Amino acid sequence: MTDTTSGAAGDERIKDVSPLRRMLIRPELGGICGTILVFILFGLIAGDSGMFAAEGVMNWTVVSAQFMVIAVGACLLMISGEFDLSTGSMIGFSGVLMAILSVQLGWPLWLAILATFAFCMAIGAVNGWLVIRTGLPSFIVTLASLYILRGLTIWGSVYFTRQTIISGVSDRAEGDWLGPVFGGKILTGLFQWMGDAGWIATFTRGNRAGQPVVDGIPMLVVWAIVLVIFGHWLLTRTKFGNWVFASGGDAQAARYVGVPVNRVKILMFMFSAFCACVFSMCQVMEFGSAAADRGLLKEFEAIICVVIGGALLTGGYGSVIGAALGAVIFGVVQQGLFFANAESSLFRVFLGMILLIAVIMNTYIRRIITGER
């Protein structure tokens, strides 16, 4: 592939590199620059709109965290050389499945959640298995799952409830031990204390008077941070992570040296499904309902975050931290334009431009690092 010969130039090419350059030349550089740029930009155009007050910060943090959760799954899968276009459909499917199990069939919430995770990860495994067995591009195989899962979701929802929205999950969550792991908030005491101390604004009227406007960190944010740390650790610090890079970099070369490429890829499909389920469980617990149209286009948003974060679409190269920064960029731009009162259609123009700039920059950096030509 890149096995080009360059005559006798061998040794002379190896020069000393300054530590500054060394620090800068990393896969996440595009993501880091993009993040800084986006914050400066919105600091200027939306600085006095409340975007950087407690409530505003929580607003874009939650949106960024949503992107982050699915971006981590998409990132590891992309590095292992595959795509999952069924993420969005999986979000809709898992939410509705959980709601049917708990609300319609009366299962305890925790059991419904665990069963949903197990079933969706099994679907992820089937996606992976099909890709391996047929040798078809995962793009095609998961495009099929995208339609199949969305269709099943709408059909199932209508079959059981005659509607495409299933409410009543909040009631089932009452007193359940697993529900708060997705729908709860942490550090509520700290936020109350900060409100009392006047550090963050409190409600002045209504039945929540005296309570801080931001009353805790949603579990979704905790999940996002945990998944990013886990993903980064797995990828850069473990043997399995090395196998993920190897499987995406050159599956045949990896097989020659005994890397279980098929197992790695199937596990990454399952992890992608897991992340989609985390996303949907948090969403369902927050809204108290599931809807068959949830998660539309999320697969592309996840892939965009990952690519902004410096990953190579063809696999073998990328960074979870980069993908997380991509998610922050995505979340801040989406919510920032809202705060800045800009036309929401501008969001897409802006996003397209950021995507282009980040990818050009990432490609340039990657060439420096990997000697790609």
Next chain:
Amino acid sequence: MTTPIVDMRNIKKHFGHVIALNGVSFDVRAGECHCLLGDNGAGKSTFIKTMSGVFRPSEGEMRVEGKPVIFESPRDAMTAGIATVYQDLAMIPLMSVSRNFWMGREPEKGIWPLRTLDLAKADAITMTEMRKMGINLRGPDQAVGTLSGGERQTVAIARAVYFGAKVLILDEPTSALGVRQTANVLGTIDRVRKQGIGVVFITHNVRHAMAVGDRFTVLNRGQTLGTALRGEVDAPGLQDMMAGGQELADLEGSLGGTI
């Protein structure tokens, strides 16, 4: 003479109705460089892939240190001490030299589930081993893609040697290289042989073979035309064996392919 480390007898390999190997015998001893010569399509790659467990022979016998073996996978061959540097190298250009060096055999530390790569150890050993082979890396995290073709070969060879290869198979390591890089790789082969490792050097370049080979076997249309010792044969002789086989094949072709 000592028993060969690997002894392949009358190996046949069919792909459907294609007969890629039609009874090839070949052996390699410790500390020698046994060259396998042949034109493109002669079956060299197919033969060494059976030797390294990628293919299972349709017929024939394999012995490792005198004992009959059957390799189910490349892993089995690796365990038996047979390491292969494939024509396509099995290197991942996007990954660092250190990560490539240890790929599939990563050193770990800590206790499960928090077992992590022992990066310090991996990097230090990679740097030492590469220096031994005469390659000065910018750092262990330098990507393989930034290395020249000859350097990549050397990384692959260093990796095989470090992991205790008794037999090192090199599939056309010099075919894509320039003059100086070829000299480096031939130097590496010599160094490896002197460590007591048996080297199987595949090439279609007679001069490269003559430079380091102790024995020479010529493969043509899936068959061996005999093995010669160093000194028994000269470059034009080997060239004739390769070309003569070709003429024979042409003749057979014009007679209606009744092989």
